[in-house]
Amino acid sequence: MDRAPGMSVRLKLTFSYAGFLMVAGALLLVTVWVFLLRYVPDHQIVVGQGDSDFPARYAPNRSDLQEAFAPRAAEAMAVLLVFGLVGGWVLAGRMLSPLTRITNATRRATSGSLSHRIELEGRKDEFRELADSFDAMLARVEAQVAEQQRFAANASHELRTPLAVMQTMLEVARKDPDHGSGELVERLSVVNARAIDLTEALLVLTRADQRSFTREPVDLSLTAEEAAETLLPLAETHGVTMETSGEIAIASGSRALLLQMTTNLLHNAIVHNLPEGGTVRVGTTARSDAVTLTVENTGRQLTAQQASTLVEPFQRGTERVRTDHAGVGLGLAIVQSIVLAHDGTLTLTPRDAGGLYATVRLPAPPTR
Numbered sequence: 001m002d003r004a005p006g007m008s009v010r011l012k013l014t015f016s017y018a019g020f021l022m023v024a025g026a027l028l029l030v031t032v033w034v035f036l037l038r039y040v041p042d043h044q045i046v047v048g049q050g051d052s053d054f055p056a057r058y059a060p061n062r063s064d065l066q067e068a069f070a071p072r073a074a075e076a077m078a079v080l081l082v083f084g085l086v087g088g089w090v091l092a093g094r095m096l097s098p099l100t101r102i103t104n105a106t107r108r109a110t111s112g113s114l115s116h117r118i119e120l121e122g123r124k125d126e127f128r129e130l131a132d133s134f135d136a137m138l139a140r141v142e143a144q145v146a147e148q149q150r151f152a153a154n155a156s157h158e159l160r161t162p163l164a165v166m167q168t169m170l171e172v173a174r175k176d177p178d179h180g181s182g183e184l185v186e187r188l189s190v191v192n193a194r195a196i197d198l199t200e201a202l203l204v205l206t207r208a209d210q211r212s213f214t215r216e217p218v219d220l221s222l223t224a225e226e227a228a229e230t231l232l233p234l235a236e237t238h239g240v241t242m243e244t245s246g247e248i249a250i251a252s253g254s255r256a257l258l259l260q261m262t263t264n265l266l267h268n269a270i271v272h273n274l275p276e277g278g279t280v281r282v283g284t285t286a287r288s289d290a291v292t293l294t295v296e297n298t299g300r301q302l303t304a305q306q307a308s309t310l311v312e313p314f315q316r317g318t319e320r321v322r323t324d325h326a327g328v329g330l331g332l333a334i335v336q337s338i339v340l341a342h343d344g345t346l347t348l349t350p351r352d353a354g355g356l357y358a359t360v361r362l363p364a365p366p367t368r
Contacts, residue, residue: 009092009096009099010089010092010093010096011092013088013091013092013095013096014085014088014089014092015085015088016088017084017087017088017091017092018081018084018085018088019084020084021080021081021083021084021087021088022077022080022081022084025076025077025080026077029073029076029077033069033073036065036069037065098120098127098128098130098131099127101118101120101131102118102120102127102130102131102134105117105118105134105138106134109138109141114138114141114142114145115142116138117135117138117139118131118134118135119131119135120132163195165191166188166191166192169184169187169188169191170188211341213253213254213256213257213341214254215252215253215254216252216253216254216255217250217251217252217365218250218251218252218253218254218255218258219248219249219250219251220249220250220251220258220262220284220291220293220362221246221247221248221249221284223255223258223259223262224244224246224262224266224282224284224293225244226259226262227259227262227263227265227266228242228244228266228282230263231263231266231267231270234267234270234271235270235280238270238271238273238278239275239276239277239278240269240270240273240274240278240279240280240297241277241278241279241280242266242270242279242280242281242282243279243280243281243282244281244282244283245281245282245283246282246283246284246285247284247285247286248284248286249284249285249286249291249292249293250286250291250364250365251291251342251362251363251364251365252342252362252363252364252365253341253342253362254342257338257341257342258338258342260334260338261334261335261338261339261360262282262293262295264331264332264334264335265293265295265332265335265358265360266280266282266295267331268297268331268332268335268356268358269295269296269297269355269356269358270297272297272299272300272355272356273297273298273299273355274298274299274300274354278297278298278299279297279298280295280296280297280298281294281295281296281297282294282295282296283296286364287364288364289363289364290361290362290363290364291361291362291364292359292360292361292362293359293360293362294357294358294359294360295357295358296351296355296356296357296358297355297356298351298353298354298355299351299354299355299356300354300355301350301354302350302354302355302356303350304349304350306350307348307349307350307356308348310332310348310356311332311333311335311336311346311348312333332348335358335360339360339362342362342363343362343363344360344361344362344363345360345361346358346359346360347359347361
């Protein structure tokens with residue numbers, strides 16, 4: 001927004017300080033003047049008898065006081081004005097120096113330098129709270145920009161892979177026209193399906209990040225049952241037993257997104273499980289302030305560091321137990337985005353016996 005140039009804050013503070021000092025000085029001089037008028041007569045008074053021992057003298061009257069007081073008062077006001085302007089300029093500069101550092105940091109951030117920090121020294125006051133808040137905002141923005149850049153690079157790589165595979169297949173088919181087209185069509189269909197799944201996952205992730213949904217009461221126990229029923233054939237194919245239990249747990253949010261969240265958690269628990277005899281346990285609990293969805297699965301050993309990186313896009317903790325349903329590496333990243341969009345928390349904890357323990361905690365809707 002274009003704005004007309006105006007007076008600087010430092011100059012305004014300088015004039016304000018000088019003006020206040022002038023008003024205070026004027027009030028003090030007026031008080032002294034009124035006080036003196038009470039004891040100075042308005043006419044001349046002769047003091048003494050007029051003889052050689054006591055010559056006659058005249059006591060000062062108001063006219064004499066005015067002639068003597070007015071120039072001195074004007075000089076004092078001039079000194080106060082100069083002192084107020086100089087002192088106000090210096091004090092305003094010292095007071096506004098933290099704001100200058102914050103402004104310079106803001107300009108650097110606007111130009112793209114997000115690594116700079118103000119790091120204002122001294123005890124806590126309003127300027128230091130502002131500087132600390134700005135530093136925290138810069139750190140968060142820098143982390144988000146880095147994450148977005150990393151995500152864009154990973155997404156570009158993941159999208160390029162199926163397209164490159166399809167291009168290679170088509171070039172092979174063009175060079176060998178006598179080769180049967182049935183196998184080529186089948187392989188192209190598989191690769192194309194993967195590209196579609198990745199695109200849809202990216203759209204879901206974007207929708208969750210933008211929080212473009214209408215909130216409504218959603219029972220997590222019902223979404224867990226629905227997701228378990230949908231993924232039952234996949235669990236049977238992998239030899240995984242699913243167990244669902246829990247109580248009614250009402251959350252506030254998008255039913256479609258919360259169902260997607262639960263489905264992704266269950267899908268991840270199934271495909272990252274034991275080759276045979278694996279289990280997945282799903283449960284829900286409700287408290288006065290929050291509702292909880294837990295998904296526990298057996299599987300290979302994971303470290304705490306590995307578990308902390310699983311929510312990053314295109315990260316996989318272990319190889320899946322089957323080559324089908326390869327996924328696109330966005331399952332838990334989508335879960336994390338949906339949870340954050342619903343003001344909740346996602347905790348991934350490795351099980352001592354192998355596998356993962358995922359806990360989603362969402363705030364309970366306010367009671368009416």
